Amino acid sequence: xxxxxxxxxxxxGGTNLQALIDAQKSGIIKSGExxxxxxxxxxxxxxxxxxxxxxxxxVISRKEYGxxxxxxxxxxxxxxxxxxxxxxxxxxILSEKFTSHFRDKIINVxxxxxxxxxxxxxxxxxxxxxxxxxxxxxxxxxxxxVNEIPDGGKIIMQKAVEILDGDTPEVLQRRVxxxxxxxxxxxxxxxxxxEIIEG
Numbered sequence: 707x708x709x710x711x712x713x714x715x716x717x718x719g720g721t722n723l724q725a726l727i728d729a730q731k732s733g734i735i736k737s738g739e740x741x742x743x744x745x746x747x748x749x750x751x752x753x754x755x756x757x758x759x760x761x762x763x764x765v766i767s768r769k770e771y772g773x774x775x776x777x778x779x780x781x782x783x784x785x786x787x788x789x790x791x792x793x794x795x796x797x798x799i800l801s802e803k804f805t806s807h808f809r810d811k812i813i814n815v816x817x818x819x820x821x822x823x824x825x826x827x828x829x830x831x832x833x834x835x836x837x838x839x840x841x842x843x844x845x846x847x848x849x850x851x852v853n854e855i856p857d858g859g860k861i862i863m864q865k866a867v868e869i870l871d872g873d874t875p876e877v878l879q880r881r882v883x884x885x886x887x888x889x890x891x892x893x894x895x896x897x898x899x900x901e902i903i904e905g
Contacts, residue, residue: 767904
């Protein structure tokens with residue numbers, strides 16, 4: 707059976723990448739396979755995770771490629787016959803040119819229940835800081851398609867996570883990853899992969 711070829715774009719530790727690798731091993735992701743990991747940061751631990759899992763990986767940095775950074779990513783994805791892209795802690799905002807080239811072929815996981823605490827400037831710990839500051843009782847994660855608006859694409863899946871007394875941004879971040887991100891990202895990847903194959 708043909709599987710959808712997936713590229714995962716990373717910038718840092720790669721915990722979401724690891725969740726995908728584990729889900730692939732355990733059979734949660736069966737309609738797709740991670741064929742490529744691309745990092746914009748040569749020091750990203752995610753590259754080590756890819757290596758351990760025997761997945762082809764490479765570094766494409768904005769510093770090295772400048773204005774042709776996105777073009778280089780595009781040509782690399784096309785050379786590797788990638789069907790769709792998962793942004794897993796990828797710290798670059800992609801241009802409209804890039805997102806429209808891969809329309810409905812890029813997904814991202816965001817650590818809140820969109821439309822809360824999302825959009826420009828909301829990433830990483832900042833999202834959890836804002837949720838705690840605002841005093842919401844429930845947060846969570848959202849997997850969505852990526853378009854030219856940060857966190858603005860169609861929602862694929864969401865999962866709620868309770869906020870507990872005494873939560874710090876770091877504690878909350880960890881709980882949202884464990885209870886939401888690492889669960890709905892693999893399920894969403896399977897869903898999109900299946901749709902692409904049956905497409």
